[in-house]
Amino acid sequence: MSEPTSTSTYKVIGMACHNCAATVTEEVELLDGVTAVTVDIASGSLTVTSHGNLSPAAVRTAVEEAGYELAAP
Amino acid sequence: MKPLPQSTPEQFIADFFTTFHEQVVRGDHDPAPAMARFYTPDIVMIxxxxxxxxxxxxxxxxxxxxxxxxxDDSRFEVHEAIADGNRIAARLTIHAATRKKRIATDVVAFYTFTPDGRMTHAHGITRPAPKPQEPS
Incomplete structure (x- = not known):
């Protein structure tokens, strides 16, 4: 039986182009348990699907490693 | 910025982005005052x-x-540009080195400038530049 998945959406500050989306996506995809990452540049949204519950702190760290910031929830 | 009539369109676009990169992007200063020398406050870039x-x-x-x-070895390679009054249509490639990889992005865009050389509107499309051995 497969582990349940969860999906969370965040707002990223500073994205403006496809290079930004690729940089954020590549960093968040490295997190354990992440199965899908979707970025919408126009709205600045980042949607992360993962096995189990992914820590928002881990997502924030990955986004910051990519050079961007998460907006306050 | 140098007003448009003092340059060829190709040189104007190359100088615009090169000096923008040097004066706005590079460094750790507040970028807003420097950006105001290049963009009007009501700029719209699509x-x-x-x-x-x-x-x-x-x-x-x-x-x-x-x-x-x-x-970062950034370079703005302007392939062609055509001016019509205060507007320029240009095809260029932006080259840069990030912390993790080199990137090259092709840009085709229409730009509108004020008489003093600030950008007020831009509308363009981009793609990752094909590698030299790939057909373009």
Whole structure:
């Protein structure tokens, strides 16, 4: 039986182009348990699907490693 | 910025982005005052269908700074440009080195400038530049 998945959406500050989306996506995809990452540049949204519950702190760290910031929830 | 009539369109675009990179992107100063020398406060840049205003363009500077390599080797290769009054249509490739990889982005865009050389509108599309051995 497969582990349940969860999906969370965040707002990223500073994205403006496809290079930004690729940089954020590549960093968040490295997190354990992440199965899908979707970025919408126009709205600045980042949607992360993962096995189990992914820590928002881990997502924030990955986004910051990519050079961007998460907006306050 | 040098007013448009004092340059060829190709040189104007190359100089615009080169000096923007040197004076706005590079460094750790507040980018807003420097950006005001290049963009009007009401600038609208539509890039691949995404509308960027002054605030979004300004917020993009910090991550770009963080991601560029120390020696980013940025270069703005203008392939062609045509001017019509205060508007320029240009095809260029932006080359840069980030902390993790080299990137090259093709841009085709229409730009509108004020008489003193500030950009007030841009509308363009981009793609990752094909590698030299790939057909373009």
């Amino acid at each position: 890039n691949d269908g995404i509308r960027l205003d002054w605030d979004r363009l300004l917020s993009h500077i910090h991550p770009v700074r963080k991601n560029l390599a120390e020696d």
